[in-house]
Amino acid sequence: MELRHLRYFVAVVEAGSLTEAAEKKLHTSQPSLSRQIRDLEYQVGAELLTRTASGVAPTAAGRAFLDHARLALAQVDAAREAARRAAQPAKRVFAIGFQTGIEIDWLPAVTKVLRDDLRTIELSVTSDYSPDLADALTRGRLDAALLRIEPQFPNLNYTPIAQEPLVVLMPSDHYLTAYGEIDPKAIAGEILISGARKATALRRVTEDFLKRAGVDITPTHGVDNIAMAISLVASTRGLSLMPAYAKNLLPWSVVSRPLKGEVPTIDLAVGYRNNNPSAILKVFLSRLGELVSLAKPH
Numbered sequence: 396m397e398l399r400h401l402r403y404f405v406a407v408v409e410a411g412s413l414t415e416a417a418e419k420k421l422h423t424s425q426p427s428l429s430r431q432i433r434d435l436e437y438q439v440g441a442e443l444l445t446r447t448a449s450g451v452a453p454t455a456a457g458r459a460f461l462d463h464a465r466l467a468l469a470q471v472d473a474a475r476e477a478a479r480r481a482a483q484p485a486k487r488v489f490a491i492g493f494q495t496g497i498e499i500d501w502l503p504a505v506t507k508v509l510r511d512d513l514r515t516i517e518l519s520v521t522s523d524y525s526p527d528l529a530d531a532l533t534r535g536r537l538d539a540a541l542l543r544i545e546p547q548f549p550n551l552n553y554t555p556i557a558q559e560p561l562v563v564l565m566p567s568d569h570y571l572t573a574y575g576e577i578d579p580k581a582i583a584g585e586i587l588i589s590g591a592r593k594a595t596a597l598r599r600v601t602e603d604f605l606k607r608a609g610v611d612i613t614p615t616h617g618v619d620n621i622a623m624a625i626s627l628v629a630s631t632r633g634l635s636l637m638p639a640y641a642k643n644l645l646p647w648s649v650v651s652r653p654l655k656g657e658v659p660t661i662d663l664a665v666g667y668r669n670n671n672p673s674a675i676l677k678v679f680l681s682r683l684g685e686l687v688s689l690a691k692p693h
Contacts, residue, residue, distance in 0.1 A: 403435070439456070490538050503689075508685050525542040525543040553665070556665055562636075566628060579605070597661060625644060
């Protein structure tokens with residue numbers, strides 16, 4: 396069994412299609428990919444994939460194998476990254492990630508808490524989706540990240556540093572802009588635009604809030620990123636529930652309003668890998684109290 400077998404299997408499961416995985420992710424032919432999957436199943440001794448009406452899906456054996464395959468690939472990437480860093484020890488690198496948009500409030504605070512160390516380290520900054528940041532932490536590409544708590548990455552530690560309230564985004568000329576606070580029931584009957592498909596934590600908080608508020612509504616659009624959600628708010632005249640940091644990204648055509656009543660919140664945490672030996676990470680974690688006090692409140 397080779398690493399490529401694991402990469403091919405994970406790519407097929409994530410794509411849900413042999414053809415799509417072959418053409419868009421692996422840049423190989425579908426027959427060749429099928430042979431590789433059959434070879435893997437032979438070596439494992441079990442059927443890992445089954446055909447469905449919409450493509451392929453993992454069997455029970457495949458689902459069990461998937462978690463271990465992802466972990467093995469992540470460990471290989473982490474080992475590669477550790478070797479690269481060890482080969483260039485002249486200047487230490489501290490790689491930190493931010494959920495896109497959050498860095499506007501939090502990056503200045505990060506640089507202040509690391510001010511005594513910036514002369515001797517290289518600060519690398521990344522902006523991405525929360526699950527992608529967690530994956531980068533697991534693979535050793537990041538030392539720390541400000542993100543959501545992602546339970547599907549059990550080898551990460553999280554320290555919550557803030558609870559962000561959700562706000563309502565709407566077109567700047569929407570009739571609800573006349574209200575200082577938005578009653579959740581006013582959302583019923585409106586077009587509701589959901590956040591990024593990968594934003595599982597936000598989706599859970601939003602769905603739970605609407606259920607508790609007795610608002611029976613299903614998002615009519617699913618988007619790939621927060622910028623697209625904002626664009627759809629403007630173009631479809633819909634509404635969207637987003638964490639307050641979204642206000643940093645709004646154009647003139649979209650405004651925000653707070654929710655009325657018991658406002659739902661979503662945790663923002665500092666995540667890091669359990670076994671990361673970085674000395675700068677230890678310094679950074681020791682100063683999280685200072686970080687929170689320096690960060691700009693919403």
